Amino acid sequence: MVSAATWIRYAVGKLQYSASIGWKNYKGGEITDRELGDTIWKNFFQGKLTCLHYNKGEEMAPTLGDQGVTLLVRKIPWVDPKKVFVGDVVLLKDPINSEDYLVRRLAAIEGYEMVSTDEKDEPFVLEKDQCWVLADNENVKPKQEAKDSRTFGPVSLKDIVGRAIYCLRTAVDHGPVNNSQFSMDLDSPVLEVELDVDEMAKSHKA
Structure with missing residues (x-):
């Protein structure tokens, strides 16, 4: 069973990853500033x-x-x-x-x-x-x-x-x-x- 401390560390890493994905797509012109937040949270909750x-x-x-x-x-x-x-x-x-x-x-x-x-x-x-x-x-x-x-x-x-x-x-x-x-x-x-x-x-x- 995964401990609470491990889940917290995992969640922090996943949030950083999701933010990096969103920022990379934004800088590359693939998404607009309005879509940036949605992209970050979508990756956080659905991505791996x-x-x-x-x-x-x-x-x-x-x-x-x-x-x-x-x-x-x-x-x-x-x-x-x-x-x-x-x-x-x-x-x-x-x-x-x-x-x-x-x-x-x-x-x-x-x-x-x-x-x-x-x-x-x-x-x-x-x-x-x-x-x-x-x-x-x-x-x-x-x-x-x-x-x-x-x-x-x-x-x-x-x-x-x-x-x-x-x-x-x-x-x-x-x-x-x-x-x-x-x-x-x-x-x-x-x-x-x-x-x-x-x-x-x-x-x-x-």
Whole structure:
């Protein structure tokens, strides 16, 4: 049973999410100022903070396994350095193919100095709203198979759409995703309220 304290933390997070969705739609010209309040409350009472995403590939092994997995993703409509943190496993738009999505670990954000192990590469600092994402699998070739920032360079924080918080490999093999401790604390009430393993198992592609 979910405690009252958890429900309060969840409600606060959901209100912040709903406000972000409303503001994003308003700034994008999708709704008027009169519709802003209705949009916020509609998302608060009817929306969810999470969605399911099926991910396939060996790039994130062993964290997510090397077979197809179903992920519970916490949606983040307005991404900035206060909402995602180094160490988080994030879902982002594929910089090479905008119709696809990638799951990678956030390795650095704006202001970080990037120094390559290859002496031919010059050090550089990530600019505002930039981040660096990496595959977890150390056995894949960095610039040939990893398909991460070592291949396509820095990506915009705006390309991140959410954080993976729970992973289902099979109906009997599932558990929380190992993110930064700060994010895991933030996401704990969301997991308690919205996690439905049976629903994840039904949508899982074996």
